[in-house]
Amino acid sequence: MQKTRDKQKLIQEAIDRAVDNKEVAGVNLLVFQEQKEIYYAQGGYSDLETKRPMDRDTICHLYSQTKPITAAAAMLLMQDGLIDLNQSVGDFIDSFKSQKCLINGKVKKVPSDKHVRIIDLLNMTSGLVYPGLESAAERETTILFTEAIRRLDTKNQMSTLEFAERIGEFTLKFVPGSYFQYGTSADVLGAVIEKVTGMKYGEFLKERLFDPLEMQDTAFIVPKEKKDRMAGIYKIHRGQLRRLKDNHLLIRNDGGPNAFESGGAGLMSTLDDYMHFGQMLLNGGTYKGKEILTPATVHFLTHGCLTPMQQRAFDNWQGLEGHTYGNLMRVMKNPDQAVIIGHKGEYGWDGWLGAYFMNDPSTQTTMVMLTQMADYATGALTRKLRNIILS
Secondary structure: OOOOOOOHHHHHHHHHHHHOOOOOOOEEEEEOOOEEEEEEEEEEEEEOOOOEOOOOOOOOEHHHHHHHHHHHHHHHHHOOOOOEEEEEEHHHHHHHHOOOOEEOEEEEOOOOOOOOOOHHHHHHOOOOOOOOOOHHHHHHHHHHHHHHHHHOOOOOOOOOOHHHHHHHOOOOOOOOOOOOOOOOOOHHHHHHHHHHHOOOHHHHHHHHHOOOOOOOOEEEEEEEEEEHHOOEEEEEEEOOEOOOOOOEOEEEOOOOOOOOOOOOOOOEEEEHHHHHHHHHHHHEEEEEEEOOOOOHHHHHOOOOOHHHHHHHHHHHOOOOOEEEEEOOOOEOHHHHHHHOOOOOOEEEOOOOOOOEEEOOOOOOOOEEEEEEOOOOOOHHOOOOOOOOOOO
């Protein structure tokens, strides 16, 4: 019986099918194993109108794949003794000192021993939410995002710190620490980092992560000379791929200047840049002989876990069966319950447009995939590629 499988061929065929079926406009993939590149593949277009290929140096919006970088930034401050994860966010953002939350269906003051802590921002257990209509917290957040998006094309853009101060005034959806809900926690964490360091969040990331990691194409804005490498953002409309023009979650589609440097969604990057970040983590915090994070810090960062009470909420996330969550990343806990091939201790995250990152310490594998499709997140192609690589 033939046992040899040409994984490179299978990867390319899976990508080509997804492009042909209009599942994605364009996609690229990079896989390292034991610190060596083993697979690279690309297909489709970064710009359908000009037929520009989805090349290796294409710059893409990361959206929520920004979050692991924000978690790493917080770890830098933790290992330097500048923050304590048990600290109240109110120590840095004044509006978090006297918050209200929903308790048994009624709005009440947050209990004095349950204020939002930095660890709650890292674990999405803060009570902060994304825009929506289900609760007062989501409705208030929707109004804030609507205002901030309206200000994007003015000289009065909402800053990272203003966003955090404003959102701290809103009703939390639950008592901090009692529940898990995905929301704006990482954006507030970016503001906390600004307060602690006295630097703009993007400047801190450049100095402490991007320059040491040689991530030259990763930033909150894309300069004019690199704009021709940016991928367009697409969505399915009546069975056809159409370019998305609306700004989403306060992130500018055009990569232009934005006072709001979103720790949860704002970065743009390339395959190789993000691979440098992933390989640093897999190598215990070291990149090309330079220690960025200590091994103990990386272990803490990548072994996050929700409490049983918090986990019950996370268990409702279809597609992440067998996983837990901590430090702004998923962590595979029970591979036998997952809907993908994987290993215990694997970690990473994805983004709204389909950016995807995975580190698997058991096989010393890093996978980075980029595509730019609205609402794609971890899509079918992502799972298929994972299964080919890890099978």
